[in-house]
Amino acid sequence: MILLDMTVVNVALPRIQDGLGFSASGLAWVVNGYVLAAGGLLMLGGRLADVFGRRRLLLIGVVVFGLSSAVSGAAEAPWMMVVGRFGQGAAEAIAAPASLGLIALLFTDPKERTKALGVWGGIIGLGGTLGYVISGVLTDLVSWRWIFFINLPVALVALVLVPRLVTESQMVRAKDHSLDIIGAVTLTLGLVGVVYGLLQAAEHSWGSTAVVVPIAAGAALLLTMLLVERRARNPLIPLGFFANRTRSVVNFVTLFFMAAFISYTFMLTLFEQQVLDYSPLVTGLAWLPLSVGIGGGIALGTALIPRLGVRVVTGGGFIGAGVGLFLTSTADVDSSYVGGIMPGMLVFGLFAGATMPAATNAALHGVTVQDSSLASGLQNTMQQIGGALGVAVLVTLALRHADGEIRLxxxxxVAMTEGYTLAFRIGAALMVIGGLLVMALIERVDTELRDPMAESLAESR
Incomplete structure (x- = not known):
């Protein structure tokens, strides 16, 4: 439900824009409101789960998500939609690290945990891509508001089942209960400032006050966050956490992956509806090959990890996904779906899916019980920050390029198509660069390596 709602709005974006009166650049906040709140608060959510209990935080997150979904569905103005989306993102920050932390602790055998994490990643991938199909059906046949209202019964089911099926888990002792609230606030506000400034560049020059001031303020807040982290008694991200090269590299390249992935889905949806004149229903159904590709890629990646290792599967997946984006960038105003869109979508989905279980395993490599939610929170943070920056930067570049062509x-x-394809090519380059960094810098990680989490669990028992 949570990951579905990161993408479910995409197909409905044109209808939401018309219904609530969003501007072209303002529409990006329907996506970025979610990912910024999630990205800025995920680390705090992970630490809260470690301290106060992962099941408890999961349930709280579900409640907040349901309430925020109701606000978004009932929105009568742009600000209500953005507030609801920020609330949904905050709910993910509370619930997602707790859920992944629970899975990492429930499966103590490394091979079984690899399978479990593969299933978890698969549900995320399929949930995210099925969001397009569900959005298309509801938007076309009922109303875009139901892409949010549908979350309410799902949340109720989760609130009934989770207490009955999942035991509580909290690993941090009472003396560690201090929380780095200032770090979380400066991180979130800093990201909002930077992304807001980048989105303003779609309508203003790069040297204008509307662009420079928020970017400078956001950068200053992010610098403040780093200073706070160095001195905090219980920092959100202990600097020693980055001593593990595998975790550090995979979290860094996750920025590239999500920047390309989220901007691709955002812009391709607009291309299909505004240039190719697809209906919301057809647009939603057009994303089915991506779901199929991701599902097959996850199964393939999970099977190959024990044989080839995380480095090869992740690096190869990044490079292959880049090829898929490049294929998509060859589309034009006369392209057919079968010849112009689907081939790139299938290639992109297959290779992107293969990276998901591999990257998740690498992000948790060497993690102990105490820091399981911290590690999962950091990976999710990089995913959300990458998505927000991708939409802000690549969509801005696409819009500016299109505006320049229209003036000529x-x-x-045609101008919009050229702007989108330019952004797709940049996304392809980011994917390939990420894959090369993984192949060059990541350690060899597979299920036969020493497993600190399993050892820590054994000791605690």
Missing amino acids: GTAPE
């Missing part, structure tokens, strides 16, 4: 006399549909 190019037809609007």
Whole structure:
């Protein structure tokens, strides 16, 4: 439910824009409101789960998510939609690290944990891509508001089942209960400032006050966050956590992956509806090959990890996904779905899916019981920050390029297409660079390596 709602709005974006009166750049906040709140608060959510109990935080997150979904569904103005989306993102920050931390602790055998994490990653991947299909059906046949209201019964079911099926888990002792609230606030506000400034660049020059001031303020807040982390008694991210090269590299390249992935889904949806004139229903159904590709890729990646190792599967997946994005960038205003969109979507989905279980395993490599939610929170944070920066930067570049072409006399549909394809090529380059960094820098990680989490669990028992 949570990951579905990160993508479920994409197909409905044109209808939401018309219904609530969003501007072209303001529409990006329907996506970025979610990912910024999640990215800025995930580390705090992970630490809260470690301190106060992972099941408890999971349930709290479900409640907040349901309430925020109701606000978004009932929105009558842009600000209500953005507030609801920020609330949904905050709910993910509370619930997602707790859920992944629980899975990492419930499966103590390394091989079984690899399978469990593969299933977890698969549900995330399929949930995210099925969001497009569900959004298309509800938007076309009922109303875009039901893409949010549908979360309410799901939340109720989760509130009934989780207490009955999942035991509580908290690992940090009472003396560690101090929380780095200042670090979380400065991180969130800093990211909001930077992304807001980047989105303003779609309508203003790069040197304008509207762009420079929020970016500078956001950068100053992020610098403050780093200073706070160095001195905090119980920092959100202990600097020693980055001593593990595998975790550090995979979290860094996750920024590239999500920047390309989220901006791809955002812009391809607009391309299909605004240039190719697809209906919301057709647009939603058009994403099915991505779901199929990701599902197959996850199964393939999970099977290959024990044989090839995380480094090869992750690096190869990144590079292959880049090829898929490049294929998508060859589309034009006359492209058919079968010849112009689907081939790149299948290639992208297959290789992107293969990276998901591999990257998750690498992000948790060498993690102890005490820091399981911290590690999962950090990976989720990088995913959300990467998605927000991808939408802010690549969508801005696409819009500016299109505006420039229109001023030169190019037809609007052609100009928009050229802007989108430029952004797809940049995303492809980011994927390939990420894959090369993984192949060059990551350690060889597979299920036969020493497993600190399993050892820590054994000692605690």
